[in-house]
Amino acid sequence: MKKKIAIIGATSGIGRALAIEMHNRGYTVGATGRRLERLQELKQQLDTRIHTQFMDVAELDDAIDQLNQLKKEMGGLDIIVLNAGVSNYQKESVGRQADLHVIDVNIRGFANLASYSFNLFEEQGHGHIVGISSVASLFGWGLNIPYNASKAFVNTYLQGYRQKANHSDADISVSTILPGFVESEMIKGKKDLFWVQETEKAAQQIGNAIESKKNEAYITKRWRLVGWFVKMIPNWMWNRM
Ligand SMILES: NC(=O)c1ccc[n+]([C@@H]2O[C@H](COP(=O)([O-])OP(=O)(O)OC[C@H]3O[C@@H](n4cnc5c(N)ncnc54)[C@H](OP(=O)(O)O)[C@@H]3O)[C@@H](O)[C@H]2O)c1
Known part of the structure; x- marks a missing residue:
């Protein structure tokens, strides 16, 4: 029987495309977000094996109640994808x-x-946590300081849980997904971007990484090169760039 997957932040961009991708693969999908009209649209489009739930992840206690509500409605959960995220790159609001x-x-x-x-x-004895990080997690960047730092947190936090999972009696997998640029509302209108991946293709690759329970996956693979390259640059040089 195909699994039950919750996607936190599935109203646009990568999360929405992933919800459709996993639904096409036969999964029962739970989609969350704050924009109810988008959730409703998704429900109408997918028709069966789709459950929706309002959730603002910044409302911590409510978010837990809402995840439980979704789980109850879906009759259990095997995979939880933590995709919800915001960036302030090239936005007017800084500070x-x-x-x-x-x-x-x-x-x-x-x-x-x-x-x-x-x-x-x-x-419950089993499950798979998937965190959507970013290639941006690999370096501090003056134009998007909290975003890059927040994604570095995601990497380290999940690495810790992956180690903890290996010492657990339960069968738990933890995957960290590191996309480069992907078409979405987050990067809409932004300048100087390169290697921008179509949302659907990115979702396909994330779906593959989930099914093969990858510890870590770059979306697309060539973004791993950027990671290597950045690590080779000495700090004194990076600080002046
Ligand atoms: N696009 C890229 O180039 C790129 C690259 C690397 C990593 N990523 C990561 O990929 C993930 C998805 O981003 P995207 O590019 O697809 O951008 P997006 O289209 O802006 O999608 C962001 C999603 O997060 C949800 N979200 C934002 N704030 C939320 C909150 N407070 N509570 C609940 N949900 C919230 C949004 O839903 P509502 O607004 O409806 O709540 C939406 O579904 C993010 O974690 C992002 O950091 C993106």
Whole structure:
């Protein structure tokens, strides 16, 4: 029997495309987000094996209740994809409040659901946590400071849970997905981007990484080269770029 997958942040971009991709592969899909009209559209489009749930990941306790509600409606969960995220790259809002908002969603919202999901999967004896990080996690960047740092948190946090999973009696997998640029509302209108991947193709590759339970996957693979390249640049040089 095909599995039950919840996608947190499935109202646009990568999350929405992944919801459609996994549905096409036969999964029962739970989709969350704040934009209810988008959830409704998705429900109408997919028709069967689709459940939707309002969720603002920054409302920590509510988000847990809402995840439980979704799980109950779906009759269980095998995979939870933590995709919800915000960036302030090339946005007008910069400064303390803008930084804190990114941290609230990408770090606190993420950790809240990731740690809860791990406990849930330990209790039920199996499960798969998938975190959507970014190639941006590999370096600090003056034009998007909280975003890059928040994605570095995602990598390290999930690495810790992956190690913990290996010491658990339960059969738990933890995958970190590192996309490069992917067409979505997040990068709409942004300048100087390269190797921008179509959303559907990115979703296909993420679907493959989920099914093969990859520990880590770059979307697309060539973005791994950027990771290597960046690590080779000495700090003194990076700081001046
Ligand atoms: N596009 C890229 O180039 C790229 C590259 C690397 C990594 N990523 C990562 O991929 C993930 C998806 O981004 P995307 O590019 O597909 O952008 P997007 O189209 O803007 O999608 C973001 C998703 O996150 C949800 N979200 C945002 N704030 C939320 C909140 N407070 N509570 C609940 N859901 C929230 C949005 O839903 P609602 O607004 O309806 O709540 C939406 O479904 C993000 O984690 C992003 O960092 C993107």
